[in-house]
Amino acid sequence: MSFADYGIFFGCVGLAxxxxxxxxFAFGLIFLGLISLFGTLDLATAANVISILSLANALPSLKSDKAPLPKKPFYTSLALSLIGVVIGLYLLNFLNQELEVYLKILLGLTILIASFLLILSKKTPEKMSSLPLFAFFGGLSGILGGLFSTAGPPLVYIVYRQPIALTVIKRFLVLSFAANAIVRIALEIYNGHINWQIITLSAMAFPFVLVMSMIQKRYPIKWPIDVIKKIVFVLLVLTSISLLTPAARYLLNF
Known part of the structure; x- marks a missing residue:
């Protein structure tokens, strides 16, 4: 990687x-979307770096957050998402470049659909969604997490629609994604896919992510949840475009 590539890498990490x-959420989505746009890293390397840095991002929240979780929905979605990580990672190990492009298109379309479903849902339900729904979206989230280390869209969609506080939503998502990251990293170490480039990039960025997370945790931006939802929508759409554009270019030139 050149000096410019490292600059792009740290810029992507900071925004994510x-x-x-x-x-x-959105660490993996933003990072993967921007990295794909600039072509700085290949998909497998970027996904493993995301998994490791997600833990650095989660550490301040794991230490300080005490918001009570809806236990049954949380553990139901978590159990299925961990199974999904195993499935997604298994699929990733058998991809060639062409299939990788199609999976990027699938991810981009999934993100786009989730973003519009979230923003078009004007009325928040008065009670929690059913456990089968949490299981379905948790499993789908895990598969995307295994494939791309971007488990966000399905779980974000279902959790942001629940009648719970923003602090609870954030903790729900952070704990879920941290658990997914741990399982994914462990499996990649077992499979021998954590190379020196991944270790070096993660080691360089880990303190940076940890410090940024601690600062934002200490001085949080307290915006209304409706504003946050709109920001989530924009982030999802931009990430979707950043994934679909280079994939479409590849197919048109193929």
């Missing part, structure tokens, strides 16, 4: 970290 701490 800011979005993550504001909304409770």
């Amino acid at each position: 970290c800011f979005a993550q701490n504001l909304t409770g």
